[in-house]
Amino acid sequence: MKFGIFYEHQLPRPWTERSEYQLLQDSLSQIELADRLGYDYAWEVEHHFLEEYSHSSAPEVFLGAASQRTKNIRLGHGIVQLTTNQPHRVAERIATLDLLSGGRVEFGMGEGAGPAELHPFGTRVRDKRERWEEAVKAIIPMFTKTSWEFHGQYHDFPARNVVPKPFQKPHPPLWVACSNIQTIGQAGAWGMGALGFTFISPEAALAWVNRYYNNLLHRANRLTEYPANPNIAMVSGFMCAATDEEAIAKAAGWTFFIFALSYYGRKGVDAPGQGNLWAEYQDWRHSDKAKEAVANALVGSPETIRLKLRQFQEAHVDQVILLNQAGKTSHRDICESLELFALEVMPEFKAREADHATWKADVLAGRIVLADLDTQPHELYSHQNEDIVRLTPEQLKARMAEKEAATAKRG
Secondary structure (H helix, E strand, C coil): CCCEECCCCCCCCCCCHHHHHHHHHHHHHHHHHHHHHCEEEEEEEECCCCCCCCCCCHHHHHHHHHCCCCCCCCCEEEEEECCCCHHHHHHHHHHHHHHHCCCCEEEEECCCCCCCHHHCCCCCCHHHHHHHCCCCHHHHHCCCCCEEEEECCCCCCECCCCCCCCCCCCCCCCCEEEECCCHHHHHHHHHCCCEEECCCCHHHHHHHHHHHHHHHHHCCCCCCCCCCCCCEEEEEEEEECCCCHHHHHHCHHHHHHHHHHHHHHHHHCCCCCCCCHHHHCCCCCHCHHHHHHHHHHHEHHHHHHHHHHHHHHHHCEEEEEEEEEEECHHHHHHHHHHHHHHCHHHHHHHHHHHHHHHHHHHHHCCCCCCCCCCHHHCCCCCCCHHHHHHHHHHHHHHHHHHHHHHHHHHH
């Protein structure tokens, strides 16, 4: 199993004139530390206008800075919003970062969130999946072709040679955001790595891992020509401390992450520059849902976290991405957590990477046949962001009612 770290660049109010400056400087220091400690990936999101929740609107700039302060850690776009970026500019920025980093880029792609982000760019939420698919078809050939033109519904451009070309050949590995859990199966069919959130149970993890690989092998539906990137990564809230009690006390950042994402999914941006998400969060942070979020995350002592990770290792999850920079978690707590995890937890799972690589090679070669497990019992659970995936307001209201009814039925 490999391990990554994840950045939304959360910045709850109140702010000072140096708050954003310090946030970015601390994040760079954390990635530099993670590189020295042997973490495999650093992932950075792209969001727009989501105050407090994510001040990460230019990840290519941040990752460019990180590329000059690290040597080995891979730098992941998790993700580039293809719905709010022009295709040529995406290809140019990815290739440039890949050259700056000596071939350490992972190219994650996504649709963006809801109206709060998309409408200022002239993009309708109901069109975002179609726009995303077309953008993939438009962008990927730019990495290899010296003359490429494209004529689609959303993008139309004459032949040009997009330069520079990436360091990795033919291009960096491709990933897709899976905020809607069902996209994991689609990621397999597309032949892309799946960037998802924590599975609700080991059984769900096994079912979706099997679905992913069976789709990749037997129900392929590539959007254009590119090499497959067979990988499943899950993001989890994270805090490692000497005791469970200490870790839970320091894990409020994860509950703020859950609250803020759900808030923007439900309400959007209602008062630009005037809101106070941190104040809104204070009542919710002590709720049963907040406690459940911590219980389901990788929060605890090294031994507690090892027990949780073993379950996902048995389901053959490739990578766990640790979300530590959240809420008001301090720079010191983040660094101490990364250090303790690297010392006490990571070695056990690094030691079994060769076994996992052998299993994966056998699956891809057909020497191991995976059961096509039923994913339907696990489809009701999804990351909160599902509420803003390709839904009109009317569809969103209906979906939330369905979820509440299903929850009440389960008792």
